[in-house]
Amino acid sequence: MAQVLEFKLPDLGEGLTEAEIVRWLVEVGDVVAIDQPVVEVETAKAMVEVPCPYGGVVTARFGEEGSEFPVGAPLLTVAVGATDASSASPGDDGAAAEELSGGSGSGNVLVGYGTGAPAARRRRIRPERNTTSAAPAAPAVVSAPSRPAPVAVAVGEVNGRQGPVAVVSPLVRRLARQHEIDLRGLTGSGPDGLILRADVDSAIRRAGEAGAVTEAAARTAAEPVVAAAPTVQVGTAAPATAERIPLRGVRGAVADKLSRSRTEIPDATCWVDADATELMAARAAMNAASGPSGGPKVSVLALLARICTAALARYPELNSTVDTAAREIVRLHGVHLGFAAQTERGLVVPVVRDAHTRNAESIGAEIARLTELARTGKLSPAQLTGGTFTLNNYGVFGVDGSTPIINHPEAAMLGVGRIMPKPWVHNGELAVRQVVQLSLTFDHRVCDGGTAGGFLRYVADCVEQPAVLLRTL
Template sequence: MTRTFTLPDLGEGLTEAEIVAWLVAEGDVVVVDQAVAEVETAKSVVEVPTPYAGVVERLCAGEGETLEVGLPLLEVGEQAEPSGDRAEPSGDQAKPSGGRAEPSGGGAAGSAAAPQDETYREEERAGSGNVLVGYGTRDGVPEGTGPRRRRRPRDPGRLARGAPRPGAAGPGGFRSDDGTRVPMTGFQKAAATAMARSRAEIPEATIWVDVDFTPLTELRASRPDGPGLLAYLARFTTAALAGHPVLNARVDAGRDEIVRLDRVHLGLAVQGARGLVAPAVLGAERMTTAHLDAAIRDLVARAREGRATDEELTAGTFTLNNYGGLGVDGSAPIINHPQVAMLGVGRIIDRPWVVDGSVRPRKIAQVSFVFDHRVCDGVEAAAFLRAVTSAVEDPLSVIERL
């Protein structure tokens, strides 16, 4: 008997998911609750376990395809007997003999697969520099090898969603008269919706100032085992928000109210495995600079690997964007709706700067601030920006007061 496993309801109103990778192939033997596929939703990459045991007869979608909840994911048939003809049971005492048959292609998954999973994921996370290969990617791992094999269906023409389009231009894309079309992932669609909503609803304004980072970089250099620059910026930001709470807020347009929030969940723009995300350090207003440093390093590492929690990805109340790491001086970013403001820092470079009447080389960076003009005017926005930048230019005096 063949049983069809359909894409289950993944919760939180999600109606579709993209097949990132198959963890089994046709002909493999699976057990109940074994992960059979990695799927990407608008929120995260998750493993989907099968409710059936048996032999995988058919994979009903290809990697890179998007399925709606309720459509067939794979078909599981009964497992063949290990050898010969099985005698019919006699009464209630007769039981089948022999163990589970191994599939002809090898690679049967059993209880031993669990400890191998983490090894596989760690291999995938190995990257160069500061960019990690995210969980669920296929780069650098040959398909059909490793503890958890990833092979494409043997017969793509049998896919439930139809055969590949003519003129296919690689995974997920196809050529048409006006160029190559690549379907947006669930994550990309969710991000596009959020950004479009921000532009449509928020009357944003941007201000900026060039800031002398020399004192802060010297402080950082004098404490090589101390907090990083981003941790200091985070601490100065939370301190400035304490003096300007209207910028840590939400706009309730339906009731014409500004809702000031009690906690600062400080979002950080991170280029993760699935794209740009802004996970938040929860309760950042209560943390010291050292505590913020540890929390930021942990959060950024997990976000790059796609392991930030749903709460961290959605709870942000204010975002700090260090786009200087991209090698750019300035930006006017889109506010992360439903937040009302974002602080951005460009690259720190040596520039001639006038200090006490003399021109000297200094470490200068542009700091920009984009805000929702519904919650405050330019005077308060400028005061907030100056509170942060003054702390950068004289960090010791500010740290003593914090």
């Protein structure tokens, strides 16, 4: 007799309490190995694959893609030790499994932990169909005894055909019941005809449109015909429609952090234009000296990051945070430099650890590595937390200036606009120079304008005369 084990959403660390299902990697009936990834979830920090600590046959799967689950909620059930169809209990959704070596489970439930065992071949095992003809029986529902309820299968005639059809989860069934939608008249767009929430939402819209047309026709028929002079309507427009986008996952976390920053931090912004011609020339010289195969090129962002670490050494007030409960300013000794990165899932801020101990080349290599992980959605929660100061290069979007919002709970953020040729007075003469606007938003609780202005002026001086930075290297 197979033992059915329930795998729950594990603690993902970093204080995360919930996750959104992005993509299922297994289906009911698949054979899974110990520590094989079974679902891809998105947390407020990153997107991760969750491995299952059990080996066996997937007998039930809870939740649809796009639904949110709290830590500890059931994800799926696995029949461990099943060898054939007869050994699987009715609670196993009729699935059978091949016996797997070491089938009890690894015991590892945290993301990123596992035994390293090779993944077994996934195999879908379907129950044999009854080929004998029989009168339609009353619908029978088979599901695993767990909450939230898994997708069940009902038997009966739907859309003119006999046989098993997909029945939706309790959430979608309740939505259909509230709007008086007959599920047996719908054709599911999910795998194997599974009725998804989107199918029910479409049916609700169609029913609403049909009801509106019927009501309008009845009202027109009831109104008396009155002759009137023709009128001209000016400025009429079609009714506006709206789309609702849930604030969850990475975008929801960003929204919460920005709102908290605006609510808690009394921020102020100062800015300055700087002549970056010499900085660009120094960068070109560095990259030319490295030669065709002399290593990676040094980016402008890496140089600016190195300038920031030097400036923070001079003005440590800006490398701090405020403990509101204790009413204390906490000065931080190390610089963990965050940098804003735009991805398809929203804005993220990867963190370069111990940036104060790195040179420009090392910082640039780490920025490139973290940026690639951000683009592919593979940043871990630890790589997105713990920053003490943030550098925001919004010049990549083709804009000159901005007033950044501080990345709570940090105390300051440096914004960098695009570097572009502009008329500039250089050595007493008008010339075309490469000019950039720098803006510093700072928490006015940790310092006054003199400190913030001194920090920004030092950064601008290093941009205009990179030799100034050599004194601190």
